[in-house]
Amino acid sequence: xxxxxxxxxxxxxxxxxxxxxxxxxxxxxxxxxxxxxxxxxxxxxxxxxxxxxxxxxxxxxxxxxxxxxxxxxxxxxxxxxxxxxxxxxxxxxxxxxxxxxxxxxxxxxxxxxxxxxxxxxxxxxxxxxxxxxxxxxxxxxxxxxxxxxxxxxxxxxxxxxxxxxxxxxxxxxxxxxxxxxxxxxxxxxxxxxxxxxxxxxxxxxxxxxxxxxxxxxxxxxxxxxxxxxxxxxxxxxxxxxxxxxxxxxxxxxxxxxxxxxxxxxxxxxxxxxxxxxxxxxxxxxxxxxxxxxxxxxxxxxxxxxxxxxxxxxxxxxxxxxxxxxxxxxxxxxxxxxxxxxxxxxxxxxxxxxxxxxxxxxxxx
Numbered sequence: 609x610x611x612x613x614x615x616x617x618x619x620x621x622x623x624x625x626x627x628x629x630x631x632x633x634x635x636x637x638x639x640x641x642x643x644x645x646x647x648x649x650x651x652x653x654x655x656x657x658x659x660x661x662x663x664x665x666x667x668x669x670x671x672x673x674x675x676x677x678x679x680x681x682x683x684x685x686x687x688x689x690x691x692x693x694x695x696x697x698x699x700x701x702x703x704x705x706x707x708x709x710x711x712x713x714x715x716x717x718x719x720x721x722x723x724x725x726x727x728x729x730x731x732x733x734x735x736x737x738x739x740x741x742x743x744x745x746x747x748x749x750x751x752x753x754x755x756x757x758x759x760x761x762x763x764x765x766x767x768x769x770x771x772x773x774x775x776x777x778x779x780x781x782x783x784x785x786x787x788x789x790x791x792x793x794x795x796x797x798x799x800x801x802x803x804x805x806x807x808x809x810x811x812x813x814x815x816x817x818x819x820x821x822x823x824x825x826x827x828x829x830x831x832x833x834x835x836x837x838x839x840x841x842x843x844x845x846x847x848x849x850x851x852x853x854x855x856x857x858x859x860x861x862x863x864x865x866x867x868x869x870x871x872x873x874x875x876x877x878x879x880x881x882x883x884x885x886x887x888x889x890x891x892x893x894x895x896x897x898x899x900x901x902x903x904x905x906x907x908x909x910x911x912x913x914x915x916x917x918x919x920x921x922x923x924x925x926x927x928x929x930x931x932x933x934x935x936x937x938x939x940x941x942x943x944x945x946x947x948x949x950x951x952x953x954x955x956x957x958x959x960x961x962x963x964x965x966x967x968x969x970x971x972x
Contacts, residue, residue, distance in 0.1 A: 609660050618671055622717075623663070626710040631702035634692040635710070636662055638670035639718055640685065643951050646716055647687025648742070648903060649673035650723030651707070651730075653695040666690045672869070673899070676892040678947040679924055681917075682903050687718045695725035704730050708737025716740055721754075721902050728753060742902035751909050754898035758867060759795035761897025761921040765889045766841060766865040768925035772933075773863045773887040774840070777922075780804035785839040785861065787831075788846025789816040792867045792895075796845065797824050810834040811846070841865060849873035856880055865889040865925075872940060882938035889925050890943035896921060 615623060621642060626635040639647045649670055656662040666688050674686025691707070693699075711720055711734065721743040722731050731744045746752040766784075771777035784800055785808040786793055797807055797820055807826035810833070811817050820826045829837055835855045842861035844850045848870030856877065864871070864886060871891045872878045881888045897918040904914035924946075931942040 609663065611663070614663075614667060618667070620667060620670070623667070624710070624714075626707060628703065628706035631700055631706050632693065632698060633703045633706045635689055635707055636666045636692075637687065637689045637710070637714075637718060638663075638666035639687040640667075640670040641674045641951060642685035642717065643955050644678060644685050645683040646719055646740075647673070647685040648677060648682070648719045648721070648899065649686055649688040650721040650743075651689040651691060651726050651734075652723040653691040653693055653699070653725030655694050656690070656692050659692070662690050662692050672892055674951070675944060675947040676896050676899060677903075678950045679893050679928075679943060680896045680900050680903075681920070681924075682900065684719075684903060687720075688723075689718075689720055691725075699730070701733055704733040705737050708734040708741070711740050712738035714740070719906070721899070742905045744905075749909060750905050751901050751911070751914065753791070754901050755791040756795050757901035757914065757918055758792045758895055758898035759799065760915060761900070761918045762792070762796050762843075762845075762865065762867045762894050763799040764897075764919055764922040765894035765925040766843065766863070768922045769863045769865045769887050769889040769894075769929065770841065772926070772929040778803070779841075781806065782841060783808060783839040784841045784843055785829075785834050785837050786810070786820075786826075786843045786845055787834045787850065787866070788844070788868070789813070789820045790845065793843070793845035794820060794823075796843070796867065797826065801825070808834070808837055808839060835859060844868040844871050851877045851881065853877075856884070859884075859886065861886070863887045863889070865894055866891070867895045869895065875938075875940065878938045878940040882932070887929065888939045890928060890940050893924050893928060893943050894921060 620640050622639040624637040669688035670686050677684040719740045731741050734741045735744045744750040767777040783806045789809050789811045801824035809820045809826040810829050810831045817828045836858040839861045841863040843866035845867040851871050852873035900918050901914045928942045932939045
């Protein structure tokens, strides 16, 4: 793998390899763009098949965080860490303490948080070595578990998407097919149930399905049937890439709005949704409630303030879908355009300031 060529392709700023032999730490920190501010993005621990796979994932995820933070209106750039290892077997205190020292060495250029394979408890250990970590325990004055915040944001974005598709943002009586009933989507189901939506749920974890059926009167279906079930809204909240060549012909929903990351297997599948007239709420916008919530910790966490900001996901999805409709471009492309526009605007203003400042100095 040609590292600099991979970094140049999407203009990544930095790729840092962190190793601690005693604890077994093997981590990769990717910083994509810090135009808007320090890079914020979680730490993922995963059993990657190869070191190259880990690098590719770190790069891809850090770019996604740049776009997510930009569209969310945060004054933060995008970064991500991947730790190579089995989160069920390979974790230890020394590993996260060592990792925390690496983050501290970046002096605020990168701020981490929990992600797949890491927990609030892991962030607490990192916090012993650095202040540049969010999502730590509430005992430290932080926001704690980000799942409720993410769920609230998805709920707001779903309502905005429903309005674009059906002319009303009311979800009462709407059939919502929820794929995956984890922590985020179980809370999402609560919001939907309270508004009077009809829930159809599935998960490979039968206990999770049972809990949703008992708590919210949901109808359970086989995981293989959730895509094709008759519904108004399809909410992918588990694995990514569920919008693909195989699923597109089976979709009956008019709206796709869920918490999962990387819902489109390829960009062309977003193009297909646009041609089919299916309203798609871009994943990194609708699921940004969690990062908005932890970002509020940087100002001294205030839940009311954080959730007011998360509620604006409704406005962001509305704006993206309006751009998509008026410009005739897919929703994912409209979201990317908003992110790129905000970053470019600040880059240009900074370069103008520096250039003009240089002229002033030279005239002296």
